[in-house]
Amino acid sequence: MHDERPHSTQAPDLSRRRFTKGGLAAPVVLATLASKPVLGASYHCTVSGKISGNTSAPHGDGSCTVSGAKTADTWRNTPISQWPAEAKNDAGTSSRSFKNTPKNGSLKFSNVYKKPDNADARLMDVLTSNLKAGAPNPELGKEAVAAMLNALSLDGLGGPTHFPISATEVARLFNAVVNGGTVEPTATYPGKRWGATEVLTYFKCINGTGFCPVTIPSVT
8 A cells, every 4th residue: 555644754834834833833823912901910919819818929929019009118108209199199299198099089098197296197108107096906007007008109099000009099099908807809809898907017028018928818
């Protein structure tokens, strides 16, 4: 019987190889790149990601590196002239009152902080811990201010697009837990709730402050 298979020494079909490289491989790569989320932070940096314990973190832990985000200490040392408009007073010369931030936002920080002279605390007072004795959870307030500044700086009052949480959501989480309450951080997992410790850990994660766990378990 005549064997019609090509001999092993037969020259490869170069046109087919070129087609494979140019016609199939390139579009697959482009499609992969195009499918990446627009959000600068990966899913594991969102509230849902932290509750679910998404394991796609790039280094095997829960580290969140959000391009352009600053820590609370960095914001403290950033000139107010460089802050987002929603966090500055109308003259643009000082930070806004904590309770009135963000400007034009549908939800603002709760009125829980006073300065030592009993005047309303400003955002910078919270960042520098220039607060009246007995202020509730000043560390939570500091990280909440940084998270709000990051959200406003990267996405304004919209989003989230580049930061994993909006300014309004920062205020909502803070307001719910600062006096000892709990909050359902996302509708994706109804019934699961965080307390002040969990919200603080989350704010630190997205602000780039300290260790960031893969999962922040709910308290219920």
